[in-house]
Amino acid sequence: MASYDVIIIGGGPGGYVSAIRCAQLGLKTACVEGRETLGGTCLNVGCIPSKALLHASHSYHEATHNFTKMGLMGKSPSIDWKQMLSYKDDVIGQNTKGIEFLFKKNKVDWLKGWGSIPEAGKVKVGDEVHDAKNIVIATGSEAASLPGIEIDEKIVVTSTGALELGKIPKKMVVIGAGVIGLEMGSVYARLGAEVTVVEFMDNVCPGMDLDVSKTFARTLKKQGLKFVMGAAVQSVETNKTKAKVHYKLKKNDKEDMLEADVVLVATGRKPFTDGLGLDALGVALTPRGQVATNDHWATNVPGIYAIGDAIEGPMLAHKAEDEGMAVAEVIAGKKGHVNYGVIPGVVYTAPEVATVGKTEEQLKEEGRAYKIGKFSFMGNGRAKAMFAGDGFVKLLVDAETDRILGGHILGPQAGEMIHEICVAMEFGASAEDIALTCHAHPTCSEAVREAALACGDGAIHA
Template identity: 75%
Template sequence: MAQYDVIVIGSGPGGYVSAIRCAQLGLKTACVEGRATLGGTCLNIGCIPSKALLHATEMLHEAEANFAEMGLKGKSPSVDWKQMLAYKDKTISQNTGGIEFLFKKNKIDWLKGWGKIPEAGKVTVGDETHTAKHIIVATGSEPSSLPGVEIDEKVVVSSTGALELGKIPKKMVVIGGGVIGLELGSVYKRLGSEVTVIEFLDTITPTMDAEVSRQFQKLLAKQGLEFILGAAVQSVDATKTKAKVTYKLRKDDSEHTLDADTVLVSTGRRPYTDGLGLADLGVEISERGQIKTDDHYRTNVAGIYAIGDAIAGPMLAHKAEDEGMACAEGIAGQHPHVNYGVIPSVVYTHPEVSSVGQTEEELKKAGRKYKTGKFSFMGNARAKANFSGDGFVKLLADAETDRILGAHIIGPMAGDLIHEICVAMEFGAAAEDIARTCHAHPTYSEAVREAALACGDGPIHS
């Protein structure tokens, strides 16, 4: 029986970051992981492999659409799907291997297997039982489906199956107009698939700023994705090679069908806590299956904590990382804090979409007086040179104090540009602070400055 200060169950972004931080703070730490590799969903079957495929297909699009205009002449590249998947797998291996190296460097024990908590202070992995003063549950989430829709990961797939299809489908139906469906739908559209997105609501990405969401849909439609909104999927009938999707339009209750080679079910995710024994321990669980915690990530059972997708809040890898660090620091006697008002979100399509803080809709609902600064990437020299003029930066600031309340970007490198705003918001900056900060020319970041100028006397290049 091994004795530890902390045992972390799960090695995803929340779990491995928490384990490393615990070890850095002098706590004897172990991490339980049943997969053959570390890194959880994100590194193995989520964030990292999907970004590899997004990058590869974006390069394909550049070659097909823009190379000739830049004077790069030649035959358009053909797609070797097996090689593209091999590139994706190599990317996964490099990243998961990196986590294993970090565990060794920080003297963290990897307890290989699936963990269970028979009682507070104990974790069983296989036939072995280990003790720990503190146990952190970081077991993440799993794809959720619709009633009556069976995922076989061959014809009807979750994001997991969509990352390793045997061949590129001629027709793909994506159920759900959220981030995962749009990212992977974009991948297969660039590879030549006919992609149709069916969304229950009347808009895609419903939590996004409405103006950005509308522009986003227009740009994706321009790229060839088709959208059926306000539609409720009734069933998916699959054979070994095909599927038929039946849906009803909510506006008139009319029923329709679509044929597909592959159906991607991307209707969200749910916490994964199966097999931990939490119910027997009396750990409180919400109606949505999330582990209930206090502000210090403690459950109602002493010595047991939970972070990441397993608890309330947005299911984002970086949110889990922040919680993992904060939980570790709290256990070590420090006084950490996670600012949930400054957690960015990103959609890694082309163009990218990012946001932080509040949307216009949220500010209006709260009765908050605000001003808007907006700047189009068509006014940005670097964006025009790089065929990336679609989209804009929108900055929202308090009408009286000028303090930044939120930012929403659709355009090139939006996922990187948003962090200037995150840092500014963390320090309580005003839009004028961004406007008066020198930005290198020519860079995409100048569009952020112009949006900040638009909150005042107006942008220069518009």
């Protein structure tokens, strides 16, 4: 039995980052992970492999739709699905091995197996029990389903199964128009599948700025995705090779059905805390089954902390990473901090969508006076040269102080450009601060400056 200052349960983005930071702060640290590789859902069956397929499918789209426009002539490429999956697996391997290397470099012990907490101060892995002055629960989340739907990961799949399909389906139904559903749906649509998205709410990515959401949906429709909005899925029937999705429209109770080769259930995720023994320990949970924590990520049981998807807040890898570093600082006796008002969210479709801070709907609900600065990518030379003129940058700023309250980008490289707005918000900057900052030309980032100018006397290229 080994004794540690900290044992982190879970080797995903929150867990492995927290373990590395704990070790860097001089704490004797171990990380419990039952998978064969580190990195959790994100690196193994989530963020990283999905981005590999998004990149591959986007490259295929460029080759078949835009190459000849640029004078790049020749036979259009064909899809070798087996090789594409192999490429995806290679990307996973490079990343997960990298985490294992970082553990060795920082002297973090990897306790291989599934962990439980038999009592405060002890973590059981397999038949061994280890002492720990502090325990961090970083066990992440799992796919949530709907009543009447049985997941087999072959015909009816979660995001995990969608990354390992035996072949590209001719018809796919995606249940849920959130980030996962739209990303994976766009992958298969680009590769030739007929994709229909069924969503209970009236807009894609519910909670997103409505202006962005509506334009985003129109853009995806132009790319061939079909949408059935305001529809409640009742059940999914399957046989050996096909599925039937039965749904009811909310507006008139009309029932209908869609046939598909594959059904992707993308109805969100839920905390994964099974097997930890939290009930016996008396660890408090929220009504939604999340681990309840205070402002320092501590549970009601002394010495036990929780971070990431297991607790309240957006289920984002980078939110978990921030909490992982912050809780390490707290355990080491320092001041850990996460600014929850400046956590970006990105949808990695083409075009990308990136958001941070308040939406216009939230500001209206708060009764806060605000200004809007908006600039279309059709006015951006670099974007037009890339066949990426769809979309816009939208800044929301305080009407009196000009301080940036939120930023929303639909367009090329949105996931990279959002961080300029994030940094500005972190420093309490005004739109004028961005407007007065020289931006290289020609870049897509100039659209952010133009949106900032639009908050004042007006954009130049609008």
